Amino acid sequence: MTAPIKQPLNIVLIGPPGAGKSTIAEALVRERQLVSISTGQRLRAEIKAHSLIGRAVAPYLDKGELAPDSLMDRLLRASLETLDPEQGFLLDGYPRTLHQARGFDGTLADYGRMLHAVLALEVADDEAIRRLSGRRICEGAGEPFPVHIDDLASMLRCQERGGRLVERDDDQPNVVRQRVIVYHEQTRPLLDFYESAGLLRHINAHGAPAEVARRALAALPAVQA
Ligand code: ADP
Numbered sequence: 001m002t003a004p005i006k007q008p009l010n011i012v013l014i015g016p017p018g019a020g021k022s023t024i025a026e027a028l029v030r031e032r033q034l035v036s037i038s039t040g041q042r043l044r045a046e047i048k049a050h051s052l053i054g055r056a057v058a059p060y061l062d063k064g065e066l067a068p069d070s071l072m073d074r075l076l077r078a079s080l081e082t083l084d085p086e087q088g089f090l091l092d093g094y095p096r097t098l099h100q101a102r103g104f105d106g107t108l109a110d111y112g113r114m115l116h117a118v119l120a121l122e123v124a125d126d127e128a129i130r131r132l133s134g135r136r137i138c139e140g141a142g143e144p145f146p147v148h149i150d151d152l153a154s155m156l157r158c159q160e161r162g163g164r165l166v167e168r169d170d171d172q173p174n175v176v177r178q179r180v181i182v183y184h185e186q187t188r189p190l191l192d193f194y195e196s197a198g199l200l201r202h203i204n205a206h207g208a209p210a211e212v213a214r215r216a217l218a219a220l221p222a223v224q225a
Pocket of ligand 1 (some may be wrong): 060064
């Protein structure tokens with residue numbers, strides 16, 4: 001048996017759009033007391049705030065393209081900068097290109113951290129597209145949460161809380177297709193990169209969110225108490 005690794009636990013989550021990254025990230029963060037760093041959420045908040053960064057990245061997100069590596073690298077550094085060194089992280093959405101992955105190695109070294117595992121959520125393209133085209137965000141009822149138009153229970157939960165359903169701009173069908181293409185072209189090569197580094201763990205992302213979260217949790221390395 002391998003000895004448990006020392007805290008803090010640092011994890012990267014990779015998966016195509018529609019794999020359920022943010023849902024699974026939420027479960028992992030809760031169960032393992034990690035800080036969540038979601039680059040997609042961060043960019044959407046910048047866009048909402050009409051900040052300089054927001055205005056710079058909006059055209060990329062609108063088209064389903066990736067934001068520039070240099071900007072993402074700086075954004076990631078800024079997130080790690082403010083993180084308590086004792087605190088582990090769950091990174092959802094970065095790295096997303098080979099360039100980012102190589103730069104990330106240097107960034108981790110600069111902050112005296114190591115990466116313990118990369119979880120790759122795997123889902124078929126047609127299922128990912130089905131999930132995204134029916135996805136809505138329930139807003140105005142506390143913390144926003146995703147619902148699916150085929151999932152009556154989640155729709156009712158939103159209604160009962162007085163929330164309203166909002167569609168993410170990049171969940172429009174033509175943008176979704178582009179996001180999936182970009183994933184295959186630019187992000188999938190990271191799986192080989194992390195496989196070679198001995199860090200990759202494949203997670204079957206088909207099935208109910210609780211079931212996928214259970215698989216992801218089981219794939220996390222043990223840490224010292
Ligand atoms: P999804 O994985 O479902 O497409 P995310 O919320 O992770 O959704 O990301 C939304 C968008 O934000 C991406 O399509 C991309 O434009 C941008 N983005 C997020 N993270 C990165 C990154 N590391 N590099 C470049 N662009 C990014």
